[in-house]
Amino acid sequence: MSLPTEFRDWAYLPPEIVGLISTKVKSIKDYVRFRAVCSSWCSASLPKLRHHPPQLPWLMLPYNPFKPGDSSWLVFYDFWAYKMHKFHIPLSNDTTCYASFLGWLLLVGSEGEExxxxxxxxxxRIQLPPFTDGVDKTFANSKLTFSANPTDPNCMITVFSKRSRLLFCCQVGDSCWTMYRLNDTTKLADVTYNNGLLYMLYEGDMNHMMIYASTKLVEKIVLEPKLRTATKCFLEGKSEVYVLALHPMKNIEIYQLDEQFLELRLISDTSNNTAIFYADNSPCLAVSTDDWDSLDGGSVYLDYNCSSYAWKSAVQSLYRIYCAQWGNSSIRRVVQDPSKKRRWPPEPAMWFQPSFF
Structure with missing residues (x-):
């Protein structure tokens, strides 16, 4: 069989065919490469596709392993592709990334002035009011959440720092934050928005959930007594309100808020087609396994800032990622020290979920 003497130039595919092919590309990285093939492919595909499923998260490192001390670059480890991604940030070298949420990063200057x-x-980029009070080292790894896409002028933004016990709220375009300083008895565990309402999750003896519309309390929900000793957080990435509970014996449960009866109900079916990405002081993410062949149903990926060890008379630390299955106490290591660098004191990494929006 002889090969044809002429081959069709891919650059001259009909635009409607190119557009159809582009809708089949799931990964944002691959979509960016797709549009970079040639000018005709770029013009035949949309700059941003709304069909993209929630992306597989990357681990954002708290330092630059390529040039220590240079914070003008953000470095992410993509352990699905086994490679690093570097992004230059638009602020000065004194900028710190304090939080990540749905593809957005909260960047703050050293004194909170920007x-x-x-x-x-x-x-x-979306400019925010300066943090005139409360920004210090304890403010790192805060929880960022917002009521809508932050490009919406009606979007409400909330930043919660568990270690400094501060809660900041503002609307896009505001000139200042509204700050709430929590006392020692107010054990706020997590905050999130759903359908424009702000949900606040408390731990310990204050074992309940509060729901606010703006600053007005709408409802208070008392949680089961067994959740008092569990580490609790909201599960982001689902359209309704879910709570992940990590019990002292490392048993993980997922609860869904029944809005009709205003109670949390233990569920199990979500684990069959969901992978969970958990890290301390970072949003707990849910990704559908139906969208990604590389994910196993019922998997939990845990980011551990590892136990320390002695190395050349100095205490060092490693970053590791573990994977566990629901109902199975054994865990397997996925990644160890992806940056090949060791630092002390240890700084927690965080999950970052790429997004076009």
Whole structure:
């Protein structure tokens, strides 16, 4: 069989065919490469596709392993592709990334005098009011959440720092934050938005959930007594309100808020087609395994800032990622020390989920 003497130039595919092919590309990285093939492919595909499923998260490192001390670059480890991604940030070298949420990063200057949201994929920027009070080392690894896409002028933004016991709220375009300083008895565990309402999750003896519309309390829900000793957080990435509970014996449970009866109900079916990405002081993410062949149903990926060890007369630390299955106490290591660098004191990494929006 002889090969044809002429081959069709892929650059001249009909635009409607190119557009159809582009809708089949799931990964944002691959989509960016797709549009970079040639000018005709770029013009035949949309700059941003709304069909993209929630992306597989990367682990954002708290330092630059390529040039220690240079904080003008953000470094992510993509352990699905076994490679690092580097992004230059638009602020000064004294900028710190305090939080990540749905593809956006909260970047704050050393004295809190400048703050913004940055999407490193699209380079979109949203200026925020300065943090005139409460920004110090304990403010690192805060929880960032918002009521809508932050490009919406009606979007409400909340930043919660568990270690400094501060809660900041503002609307996009505001000139200042509304700050709430929590006392020692107010054990706030996590915050999130759903359908415009702010949900606040408490731990310990204050074992309940509060729901607010703006600053007005709508409902208080008392949780089961057995959840008092569990580490609790909201599960982001689902359209309803879910709570992940990590019990002292490392048993993991997922609860869903029944909005009709206003109670948390233990569920099990979500684990069959869901992978969970958990890390301390970072959003707990849910990703559907139906969208990604590389994910196993019922998997939990845990980011551990590892136990320390002695190395050349100095205490060092490693970063590791473990994977566990629901109902199975054994765990397997996925990644150890992806940066090949060791630092002390240890700094927690965080999950970052790439997004076009």
């Amino acid at each position: 703050a913004l949201l940055l999407n490193p994929i699209t380079q979109a």
